[in-house]
Amino acid sequence: MNRYIPLTAIDCxxxxxxxxxxxxxxxxxxxAAARILAxxxxxxxxxxxxxxxxxxxxxxQLAHAxxxxxxxxxxxxxxxxxxxxxxx
Numbered sequence: 001m002n003r004y005i006p007l008t009a010i011d012c013x014x015x016x017x018x019x020x021x022x023x024x025x026x027x028x029x030x031x032a033a034a035r036i037l038a039x040x041x042x043x044x045x046x047x048x049x050x051x052x053x054x055x056x057x058x059x060x061q062l063a064h065a066x067x068x069x070x071x072x073x074x075x076x077x078x079x080x081x082x083x084x085x086x087x088x
Contacts, residue, residue, distance in 0.1 A: 001021050001078045001079075001082055001084075001086070003020065003021050003022055004019070004020060004021070005019045005021055005027065005075070005079055006018055007071070007075050008017075008075055009067070009071035009072060009074055012046040012067075019075060020081050021082075021083065022064060025080055025083060027079055028076050028079055028080040028083070029076075029077075030080065030081065031053075031073075031076050032073040032074075032077045033073070033077035035073035035076070036069070036070060036073040038069050039065075039069035039070045042069075043054040043066055044060055046059070046062060058077075
């Protein structure tokens with residue numbers, strides 16, 4: 001496994017946001033959990049909105065932000081899972 005793994009949410013030729021695969025497992029987990037929790041809280045807030053008083057552009061932008069956060073969290077969990085699989 002490469003030490004630095006690019007996040008997959010943004011498709012570009014030269015990635016600038018990387019996961020250090022040698023980070024301690026608790027650090028990888030904490031970063032994944034923070035991103036997943038943030039996305040969950042935004043989605044829970046959206047659930048309580050009145051759709052008749054909501055701009056569709058705002059909803060699209062919030063959905064995109066949640067998708068980025070969730071993808072980052074999944075990338076971090078993927079690295080953590082590979083680390084755990086190698087150690088067993």
